[in-house]
Amino acid sequence: MTSVDFSHKTVEMIDVVKKFGDFTANDRISLTVHRGEVHALLGENGAGKTTLMNCLYGLYRPTEGVIRVNGEDVVISDPNVAIGHGIGMVHQHFKLVEPFTVAENIVLGREPTKTLGRLDMAEAERQVAEISERYGLSVDPQALIQDISVGSQQRVEILKALYRGAEILILDEPTAVLTPSEIKELITIIDNLTSEGKSIIIITHKLHEIKLVADYCTIIRRGTFIDRVEVAKVSEQELAAKMVGRDVSFSVSKSEVVQGDRALTVDNLVVRDNRGIAAVNGLDLQLYHSEILGIAGVDGNGQSQLVEALMGLRQVESGRILLKDHDITHATPRQIIGDHHICSIPEDRQKRGLVLEFDVAENLILETYMRPPFSRRGVLDNGEIYRFADHCAETFDIRPRNTGLQAKSLSGGNQQKVIIAREVSNNPDILVASQPTRGLDVGAIEYVHKALIEQRDNGKAVLLISFELDEIINVADRIAVIFEGRIIGILDGDEADENRIGLLMAGGSA
């Protein structure tokens, strides 16, 4: 953070306005970045951060306003022009060709060639190795994208920009998909880049990371400029308040509740993944009423398969799942939801949680449409459905209130509210929540946590699966650590500390 050269402004965006029809996504936003600076662009989901950066990268053309790069007015009509001005962007959803190698992805569009337009892959791999060496971005140039980790894929994206001579690098939500150790690596990479005089703009809503890496921070809210602050001089609390527009509580307040009866027992469960590997491999677990049991672990240790087995979406190889004393190992999803009252907030809310093309009201009755009052003799009663939906929208604060809107038009946080509303109003005995706050901003996260705790306070059993250790520690009453398909340690929420769980998550013993 000492490498900022204040005499040199690399990017200035002045009073940039971007309208889509009648909707103003960016309303006179200004942003200045110096050489060697890490600049955070902070805002809630849908605040217009990505839109602003897409203007800088030439994916959108601003309706009004001036963009200067290195002191000169520029018109960035497409990404090629942006690249020409030394601007590179790493999108939140990587734009990588899966069956291609790392080197092929990096040089694509600017391939080194020999005569007859023949590719010179040896030269490409040499250049890739050279840049990756220089900035400490370790990749295997010959590996296929589909075979490497998400963290490596991100490094490939950064290398793509550097290969094209980027001096200004825009990172869109770079940590959203990374594990804690990968985040540390990314921070080292960012330091290496700024010490070489590069400027970094990082789009994020994670305050913790802003404090870690950024020098300055521009905050926007609902498309308008709120403030520009020096990160060292503000607290996370202040940043959050500026972003959301109200005070946000970070610590989750929980009342003491006595653990209830046993709700669910998982006994020596084995479940295979799509490749036929035993992803859940002899897992034991007990879940009690009036508790939140957190499952901590690194992604890919069998969490998804465990949840799919619990919800009847995946065949159980061996072992048993008992609801009190009732064997539900081979129950169908409808039996599990309807008869056994186990509901879930799925990991992928857009694929499994919602039918995006359906409207909000239809999504709210996905599990109950076949019963009165929503349908009689196979005919839906729209009056009842929309009355119920409006009630849910009010109770669960789904915005906008219009339940006739398609689910896909809602923000991530509100989509999650629709799912929570549906599952909670189904009055389950057990609620399984997989990654319920993934991709949500602080306001929405606070909401989800409150909802989970409320369920627990009402005597329900809650199983919370999350890759975010902070979330598990804050919310769960007991913490089970999953590693290679087994629970390898159970800790009480009070006695849990990050280091100990971290060690278990990596397969060590506590």
Place this chain on the structure above:
Amino acid sequence: METFVNDIAFIIGTTLMYSTPLIFAAVGGVITERSGIINIGLEGMMYFGAFVGAAVAYFSGDPWLGFFCAGLAGASLGLLHAIATVSFSAEQIVSGIAMNFLGVGFALFISRLVFDGATQTLTVPKKIPLPLDFLFGEGKLFASSGFMDLVFNRFATVYLAFILVFVAWFVLYKTSLGMRLRAVGEHPEAADSLGISVFKIRYGAVITSGFLAGLGGAAMSIAVVSRFSNTLISGHGFIALAAMIFGKWKPQGALLACLIFGGAKGLEIYMGAKGVPIPSGLLATLPYVLTIVILVGWVGRSQPPASIGKIFDKGEN
């Protein structure tokens, strides 16, 4: 023994001959689908190419001019398909079906106009030549109707088809153009964000596929036979499409698949000629049945290019 060897040579020879039209069309299919655009209009493009090739060869007396014009005829349909699917994001299957109707419709309509109401052309004065005869003189290099003669003394289109497979493989896998084309087919947004024109690549690929399918049609009408008739191209475009999938969207794979189909055709003709006591109608189904069996039995799951059939929307700018 002699007859047995010659029988084998005969089957190999017919296999090569009947595979050729398919190879042209299948390689065209590989190129367009690798760029992400499905072209089930290959059939119509072959049909139109077969007619135009025969008609031009008939009137001009020059089979090569006919061959080239057949390519242009296919390419013109390819251009229509590209306009519909690339510029206007039309559903690719629907547009492909339209191309099949258009190809047949154009061919028969023009045929009726030009050939006095007939839905077939007259016999062309000169077919595509046999290059070995042309270079060395008839029967000079290999003894007439000997093994080598039956296998290797084939129409120029046969040799061209094999060269085409090599060229297509080389371009797709060894040049930057090919890498860009494959990238567009896998992930057009990625290619676009790196300044590659998805639009140009797809136009080029679809038109090329039409051109090659047209050549394939002519390889039928002015090499295998010597005139166009309305049943000459009967499902060959679809067989080529199947061969492309069987060949896992690779030129060399498609070649192999086309040879298998051609081989079944060769067997059919051989058995017909030998008077095997199977009804000829049933025998004629052999290539098709064999294709289905092989497709079902051997191919298993093959992975198409990821963006295939999907609409690429460059978005607001």
